[in-house]
Amino acid sequence: MTWLESLPLAVFVMIPLVIILIYALFAIWMERKVAGFIQDRLGPMRVGGWHGWAQSFADLLKLIQKEDIIPAEASKFLFRFAPFLMFAASYAAFAVIPFSSAYMGSNIDIGVFYLLAITSLLTISVIMAGWASNNKWSLLGAMRTAAQMVSYEVPTIMAVLSVIIVAGSLNLMTVTEMQSGNDTLGFLPNWLIFQNPFLLVAFVIFFISILAESHRVPFDLPESESELVAGFQTEYSGMRWAMFMLAEYADMLLLSLLGAVLFFGGWNSPFGGFMDGPIWGFFWFMFKGMILVFVMMWIRWTLPRYRVDQLMYLCWSILIPLSFINFVLIALWEMLF
Amino acid sequence: MVHSFKQGWQTLKSIFTGMGITIRHFFGPSVTLQYPDERDVLPKLARSKLFVNIDDCIGCNLCARACPVNCIDIETVKAGADVDLGKTSNGSQKRLWISRFVIDMAKCMYCDLCTYPCPTDCIYMVQEYEYSDFNRDNLVYKFSNLTPEKIAEVKETARIEAEEAEKKKAEEAAAKAARASKASDSRPSSVPGAARGIPGSAKGIPGKAKGIPGASKGVPGKAQGIPGAAKSIPGKAKGIPGAAKGVPGKAKSIPGTAKGVPGAAKSVPTAAKGVPGKAKGVPGAAKGVPGKAKSVPTAAKNVPGKAKSIPGTAKGVPGKAKSVPTSAKSVPGKAKSVPGTAKSVPGKAKGVPGKAKGVPGGGAAKVPGKSTAKQVPGKKPPKENKDNNTD
Amino acid sequence: MELTTLLFYFFSLLTIGSAIFMVFSKNIVHAAFALMFTLLGVAALYVLLFADFIAATQILVYVGGILILILFGVMLTTKGFTDNLKTLTTNLRPVSVVMTLVAAGMIYVLLTTTWPVAEIAEPEGTITGLGTLLLKEYILPFQVTGVLLLVAIIGALLMATKVKHQQ
Ligand code: SF4
Ligand code: SF4
Numbered sequence: 095m096t097w098l099e100s101l102p103l104a105v106f107v108m109i110p111l112v113i114i115l116i117y118a119l120f121a122i123w124m125e126r127k128v129a130g131f132i133q134d135r136l137g138p139m140r141v142g143g144w145h146g147w148a149q150s151f152a153d154l155l156k157l158i159q160k161e162d163i164i165p166a167e168a169s170k171f172l173f174r175f176a177p178f179l180m181f182a183a184s185y186a187a188f189a190v191i192p193f194s195s196a197y198m199g200s201n202i203d204i205g206v207f208y209l210l211a212i213t214s215l216l217t218i219s220v221i222m223a224g225w226a227s228n229n230k231w232s233l234l235g236a237m238r239t240a241a242q243m244v245s246y247e248v249p250t251i252m253a254v255l256s257v258i259i260v261a262g263s264l265n266l267m268t269v270t271e272m273q274s275g276n277d278t279l280g281f282l283p284n285w286l287i288f289q290n291p292f293l294l295v296a297f298v299i300f301f302i303s304i305l306a307e308s309h310r311v312p313f314d315l316p317e318s319e320s321e322l323v324a325g326f327q328t329e330y331s332g333m334r335w336a337m338f339m340l341a342e343y344a345d346m347l348l349l350s351l352l353g354a355v356l357f358f359g360g361w362n363s364p365f366g367g368f369m370d371g372p373i374w375g376f377f378w379f380m381f382k383g384m385i386l387v388f389v390m391m392w393i394r395w396t397l398p399r400y401r402v403d404q405l406m407y408l409c410w411s412i413l414i415p416l417s418f419i420n421f422v423l424i425a426l427w428e429m430l431f
Numbered sequence: 432m433v434h435s436f437k438q439g440w441q442t443l444k445s446i447f448t449g450m451g452i453t454i455r456h457f458f459g460p461s462v463t464l465q466y467p468d469e470r471d472v473l474p475k476l477a478r479s480k481l482f483v484n485i486d487d488c489i490g491c492n493l494c495a496r497a498c499p500v501n502c503i504d505i506e507t508v509k510a511g512a513d514v515d516l517g518k519t520s521n522g523s524q525k526r527l528w529i530s531r532f533v534i535d536m537a538k539c540m541y542c543d544l545c546t547y548p549c550p551t552d553c554i555y556m557v558q559e560y561e562y563s564d565f566n567r568d569n570l571v572y573k574f575s576n577l578t579p580e581k582i583a584e585v586k587e588t589a590r591i592e593a594e595e596a597e598k599k600k601a602e603e604a605a606a607k608a609a610r611a612s613k614a615s616d617s618r619p620s621s622v623p624g625a626a627r628g629i630p631g632s633a634k635g636i637p638g639k640a641k642g643i644p645g646a647s648k649g650v651p652g653k654a655q656g657i658p659g660a661a662k663s664i665p666g667k668a669k670g671i672p673g674a675a676k677g678v679p680g681k682a683k684s685i686p687g688t689a690k691g692v693p694g695a696a697k698s699v700p701t702a703a704k705g706v707p708g709k710a711k712g713v714p715g716a717a718k719g720v721p722g723k724a725k726s727v728p729t730a731a732k733n734v735p736g737k738a739k740s741i742p743g744t745a746k747g748v749p750g751k752a753k754s755v756p757t758s759a760k761s762v763p764g765k766a767k768s769v770p771g772t773a774k775s776v777p778g779k780a781k782g783v784p785g786k787a788k789g790v791p792g793g794g795a796a797k798v799p800g801k802s803t804a805k806q807v808p809g810k811k812p813p814k815e816n817k818d819n820n821t822d
Numbered sequence: 823m824e825l826t827t828l829l830f831y832f833f834s835l836l837t838i839g840s841a842i843f844m845v846f847s848k849n850i851v852h853a854a855f856a857l858m859f860t861l862l863g864v865a866a867l868y869v870l871l872f873a874d875f876i877a878a879t880q881i882l883v884y885v886g887g888i889l890i891l892i893l894f895g896v897m898l899t900t901k902g903f904t905d906n907l908k909t910l911t912t913n914l915r916p917v918s919v920v921m922t923l924v925a926a927g928m929i930y931v932l933l934t935t936t937w938p939v940a941e942i943a944e945p946e947g948t949i950t951g952l953g954t955l956l957l958k959e960y961i962l963p964f965q966v967t968g969v970l971l972l973v974a975i976i977g978a979l980l981m982a983t984k985v986k987h988q989q
Pocket of ligand 2: 483487488489490491492493494495505548549550551552553554
């Protein structure tokens with residue numbers, strides 16, 4: 095393969111990036127709108143005319159213009175590198191997400207396994223950012239994040255594994271394909287969540303865990319403003335900070351899309367053959383993902399933040415035992431039926 | 432175990448309850464306004480920007496006095512007698528030009544206290560709240576509708592009129608004094624004996640003079656002069672004019688000390704009563720002599736100086752400085768001890784009461800013993816006194 | 823030059839370079855982050871060898887697990903996080919003698935072995951074969967390893983709780 099030949103490949107690889115960027119701009123706007131509506135406000139209304147749709151662009155412009163400040167006592171290279179590592183980790187995970195029946199970055203067998211492995215880089219990048227900032231808030235935030243992400247990785251993986259037992263494949267494309275059709279109980283789509291009652295429990299565990307993994311409320315301890323200023327992002331500004339935000343939103347989308355693949359049939363249309371096909375597939379897939387993202391936002395503006403010990407208690411004393419029990423029950427169900 | 436499940440169930444329930452509430456609000460209407468596009472209707476009594484309907488303002492200054500932060504500044508000028516400023520919408524006659532009416536909205540704290548006292552309801556809050564500015568000076572609102580030229584003009588007119596009024600008064604007073612002095616003129620010649628004795632008392636007066644702060648400057652001069660006068664008092668008796676000379680001099684010095692006490696003017700002429708010729712000069716001095724009190728003692732000094740017995744009274748004068756009538760009263764007292772002089776003094780005494788009337792304020796004399804109540808119209812309650820000032 | 827070759831050299835350089843940096847770095851946290859680059863580089867090399875499962879495991883276990891453990895250990899066991907943690911070199915002479923011998927032995931092995939070279943071919947479904955092998959032919963060692971790890975975890979927990987009781 096020469097340089098020129100690899101050009102289409104580069105374009106191919108860039109597709110999720112475009113999706114992420116558009117999504118991030120949209121999600122930031124949406125987050126504000128949701129916050130506004132839930133609080134009986136309207137949210138941004140001015141920039142761009144209709145319901146302030148260009149607000150995110152304006153913010154992006156502002157961030158680009160900002161000075162790139164690096165603390166004098168920071169570890170310069172690590173400080174600069176951390177945001178990019180974080181985004182790289184989020185982005186790399188999109189390689190195994192089947193966006194539609196026609197597009198998937200890398201159709202490899204170890205799909206989910208790879209996804210879980212590569213997202214562990216997020217933890218490292220957070221620690222890197224926190225330590226390199228040479229700031230107490232940052233380091234405390236980073237330690238919390240690391241502890242939180244490492245802990246919640248366990249229930250996430252257990253919930254994912256429960257799905258994998260039912261699906262019988264790590265390849266997310268295969269997992270999606272086997273969910274097509276509308277036969278469950280005669281009318282429901284063949285989504286995994288309807289296949290097995292225990293998968294409903296698995297989904298609850300999964301959803302709680304991804305909230306924690308992507309630092310969303312009520313598990314936003316890493317950047318809890320009221321205690322840690324902004325956690326590991328305290329010293330960051332301008333585009334580097336924007337990079338973190340992008341990575342966080344990408345992470346949120348990634349985990350929501352993963353949830354959509356594992357429990358809600360990925361790119362399968364909810365109406366069987368109706369509105370099917372690669373383009374519709376992409377639409378449905380993003381639609382399902384966005385619904386999960388919306389629920390995350392909805393929760394954000396409803397619930398208060400957990401305390402650190404409650405967070406750990408919830409994970410180690412409730413979710414992990416529950417997910418193990420659930421795992422065994424799903425395995426039994428699969429053996430019996 | 433059961434407990435944990437219960438707890439877990441409760442947690443889930445409360446989470447879903449909370450989410451139910453938020454989603455209802457999500458779909459509910461928003462309660463906010465898109466401010467620059469839409470505005471709320473302000474309540475009727477909302478406090479915001481002040482406005483003055485200057486056409487209705489009578490310049491009574493009540494609003495400025497009510498303001499706790501002194502952000503209203505009003506200056507008025509009396510309108511000439513021949514000028515009709517018209518009436519306000521509720522029928523009050525306007526008598527003052529409002530040469531300045533300034534409200535500093537940067538200082539205003541929107542207490543609304545200024546609007547209630549206004550007799551014509553011409554200062555009030557308008558429903559406007561968007562007047563923030565980058566420059567503090569732009570928050571100073573001017574309401575007077577007179578041009579600077581007009582203001583200068585009305586001020587000049589007012590000054591001339593006031594002057595004329597003063598002149599008139601002085602003339603009147605002088606005329607009165609002249610009448611009074613005519614009566615006394617004939618007696619002085621018979622007082623030589625008394626005159627001799629006076630120098631001694633005269634010397635004593637300078638000392639007192641010092642005690643009279645306001646008047647003091649002028650007094651020494653007189654003091655010195657008085658001995659001379661004293662000697663010649665017999666002459667004076669005839670020629671009171673001599674004493675009178677000294678008085679105008681004092682009158683000049685007085686203006687400096689006493690601003691704002693219009694009443695003083697009236698008292699000065701007193702000294703000049705005997706001296707019709709000088710009377711003219713006095714009014715001028717009088718104009719500026721708001722502090723009557725101060726000027727009056729002057730007159731008093733002269734009087735005591737003339738009578739031997741007066742020194743005693745004179746001491747009391749510095750303290751009383753304000754009470755012109757005192758001198759008048761004391762004069763009769765002298766009369767007794769200085770028989771010779773006495774005759775002529777009564778004549779003055781008559782003249783003095785006239786003064787006394789003019790100097791209402793002075794009347795509050797503390798010289799109870801001497802000042803007979805009759806002559807002290809000035810005992811009027813202080814309140815009214817004030818009113819006179821604002822006149 | 824082919825993209826794959828280019829990538830190979832890039833990741834090799836990354837691996838070796840960051841390994842050298844890690845060894846010579848005086849700051850333990852820097853060394854730990856250098857180790858991350860080494861481990862990632864190795865994982866990338868695995869990918870180039872079509873060993874995707876091993877690569878993912880490498881990242882999951884080493885980067886996501888062990889490296890974070892190291893960082894936590896470094897950060898939580900010293901008095902202050904932000905102190906610059908320095909490394910020391912001790913026993914320089916005996917170590918250099920031993921290491922010279924080991925290096926000589928390894929180079930000898932490298933030179934005397936005949937390395938069989940296979941054609942590059944993308945294997946079909948690495949994990950299927952792996953799973954079958956682990957759960958059929960090597961089920962006993964697999965299970966024993968699992969038990970060993972379990973024992974280790976329980977032991978660690980026991981030690982941790984004991985310390986607590988003594989306090
Ligand atoms: S509202 Fe109050 S502070 Fe403002 S001008 Fe009137 S009296 Fe003064
Ligand atoms: S109280 Fe009314 S009439 Fe009097 S000065 Fe103020 S605004 Fe004018």
